[in-house]
Amino acid sequence: MTDTFTRLRRNLLKGIALTFLGASLLSGAAFAEDKPDVIRIGTTAPGHLKFILGRHDGAFEKEFAKDGIKVELVAFTNGGSEALTALATGAIEVTYTGNNPALRAAALGADVKAIGLSSFTKNSSxxxxxxxxxxxxxxxxxxxxxxxxxxxxxxxxxxxxxxxxxxxxxxxxxxxxxxxxxxxxxxxxxxxxxxxxxxxxxxxxxxxxxxxxxxxxxxxxxxSAPFIISVNGEFAKKYPDLVKRLLKVDIQLARWADAHPEDTIKIFVDETKTSEKSVRNTYADGKFYQDPRITPEAIKALQDEEAFMAEAKLLKGSVDYDTWIDTSYLDAAYKEVDSNQ
Incomplete structure (x- = not known):
């Protein structure tokens, strides 16, 4: 009886120890997942303006360096469809693309969210x-x-x-x-x-x-219709604060461009190796239209573009704008940016 009791007691203590160890490991795993090792941001080549400005001065890297999070910037040469496929599959976390690939991914029900505008320049260039x-x-x-x-x-x-x-x-x-x-x-x-x-x-x-x-x-x-900033849905759910912070950087880059038009044009021409005449034509009078706000006008333009794509058989399915567009991250980003001014 004593031997049996001792054995049961030993097994019980072992079970308790394993339980605590398992809980500790799970806690450690949860802690390790509090932040990712890397955030990968994409664009269609040669690059959208704010992506180029951020790459030039390391704005995204600087924002997340304090957390030990690496930032990788990727320019996709085969168009926005390639970038959105990478986003939907989790190969990248955020991307700047034109409206067509973003609308196509949304219509197909991909787990991606439109979280801001890359630009709304009123021309498609x-x-x-x-x-x-x-x-x-x-x-x-x-x-x-x-x-x-x-x-x-x-x-x-x-x-x-x-x-x-x-x-x-x-x-x-x-x-x-x-x-x-x-x-x-x-x-x-x-x-x-x-x-x-x-x-x-x-x-x-x-x-x-x-x-x-x-x-x-x-x-x-x-x-014309707005170009889109999209995020992988799972990443956004898991790391909402990081998405907000990324959009804070985006807002700051947009405002910097407006305040420094000549520097902006020079950086874009140098970084993309494109014609200065063409860049000045695209951004006439030093106006860049980089504000990421998703306005009612922008949504209407996207809906018109979706209708045309469907008519031209460039789109399968339809877009649920209430599900696809999520302005909560951008609203939070603007609140913090404006409160610090």
């Missing part, structure tokens, strides 16, 4: 270019021609809108899904008839006399 000696004079002349553009991007949408003005669709051309690193040289060689790309990318070819613009979307401000 897309051009359609051809060779200088091309017989193509207008968008209507593109029927049956080889046209290079990245599928699923804002440029894709702008091209569809341009074609619609002359009674055509993308079914009336031969599309090639190429980024500008491939499409630019292809145009010069004569492998494609036209290229649809951002004016930041095409401007150097135009200025060197190697290409001619047949359409500049900046003349069609009604085609």
């Amino acid at each position: 897309t051009t359609i270019i051809v060779k200088p000696d091309s017989p193509i004079k207008s968008v209507a002349d593109l029927k049956g021609k080889k046209v290079a553009f990245l599928a699923g991007t804002v440029r894709h949408s702008v091209f569809s809108k341009a074609l619609k003005t002359v009674g055509l669709t993308t079914d009336d051309v031969e599309p090639l899904n190429l980024d500008f690193a491939a499409s630019g040289p292809s145009l010069i060689r004569g492998d494609v008839d036209a290229v649809v790309e951002s004016d930041n990318s095409t401007s150097k070819l135009v200025e060197k006399g190697e290409a001619r613009v047949i359409l500049d979307s900046n003349k069609y401000p009604e085609w």
Whole structure:
């Protein structure tokens, strides 16, 4: 009996010890997860303005260095769809993209949230270019021609809108899904008839006399819609304070740009290796439109863009704006930024 009691007592004490050890390990694990090791922020290449400014002076890294959190900045060369796929799968935590890939991800029900605006510049800064000696004079002349553009991007949408003005669709051309690193040289060689790309990318070819613009979307401000800052849903739920702090940095970068227009243009030109003339054209009169507030006007523009994408068969599903847009992080960020001024 005594031996049995001793054995039971020993087993009980061992169980209690293991319970405390397990609780300690769980507590340690929970503590270890109070902050991530790294925050990965993406953008579509060559980079959205606030991303470029933040990369230039290390603003994001400085904000999180005090927590021992590393920041990695990633520029995706294959467009916003690549960036949003990385976001939805957890390969990155936050990204700056155009409206088309962000709307597409939301319509598909991906676990991503729109938490702010990257920009709302009132122009989409897309051009359609051809060779200088091309017989193509207008968008209507593109029927049956080889046209290079990245599928699923804002440029894709702008091209569809341009074609619609002359009674055509993308079914009336031969599309090639190429980024500008491939499409630019292809145009010069004569492998494609036209290229649809951002004016930041095409401007150097135009200025060197190697290409001619047949359409500049900046003349069609009604085609514009805001660019989006998106966050991985799981990350936002787990680390709401970090999302708020990241948006505080974004707000500060937007305000810095407005206060330092010439420095902003110089940094963007130097960092992205794009044409200064093109950058000044995009940000005319030193106005950058970088305020991240998601205004009713911005939501209406996004809804209009979604409707066009659905009509042009560029979208599957529909967007639940109440679920997709979450301004709570940005509201908290503005409150803290403004209270410190």
